[in-house]
Amino acid sequence: MGSKEGSTRGKDMRDELIRNGAPNLTRCIQCGTCTASCTVFGLDRSFNPRRLIQMFLVGDNSVEIQKAWLCSTCGVCTERCPKEVWPMDVMLSARGFLIRSFPSKNVPKDRLRSLASISRSGFAFSKRSGLRARRSTLKLPEFELDKAELEQVRRLLMLSFEGKIARQLVEG
Secondary structure, eight states: OOOOTTOHHHHHHHHHHHHTTOTTGGGOOOOOHHHHHOTTTTTOTTOOHHHHHHHHHHTOOSGGGGGGGGOOOOOHHHHHOTTOOOHHHHHHHHHHHHHHHSHHHHSOHHHHHHHHHHHHHSSSSOOOTTHHHHHHHTTOOOOOOOHHHHHHHHHHHHHHSTTHHHHHHHHO
């Protein structure tokens, strides 16, 4: 990592982000609406979506892109973006890039736990006791995946997180 503006590797990273979940990345006009509306930025000024998107646009894949993991995926930035860049999707695409490029070094431990849970049950969190009864009281549908649905989730994990890390998630 540590590519500078204009390098081939940085351009490759930008092109990969565009291909894998951030198709509107180049629409960004750097207005700062994403940062101004970001719930995480309000708590942690080191997470600046506008700055990260600027880095992605110029192909700078320095250590700063690790900050994409701080995105809470609340979607407020995406709702407010005047150019439909979909900043939340850009952050998710950047996470995918990090996983595919540097799987053992760039996935925070809590995210690995969530991915392992998704692989086991189809959900990022375990069900709390009494959830089924509360959902029934509220007339909400069952909160289960059948075997075929769980296999589909696992296949998607394998496609998204190539190689060793995906096998560990599915087998672990």
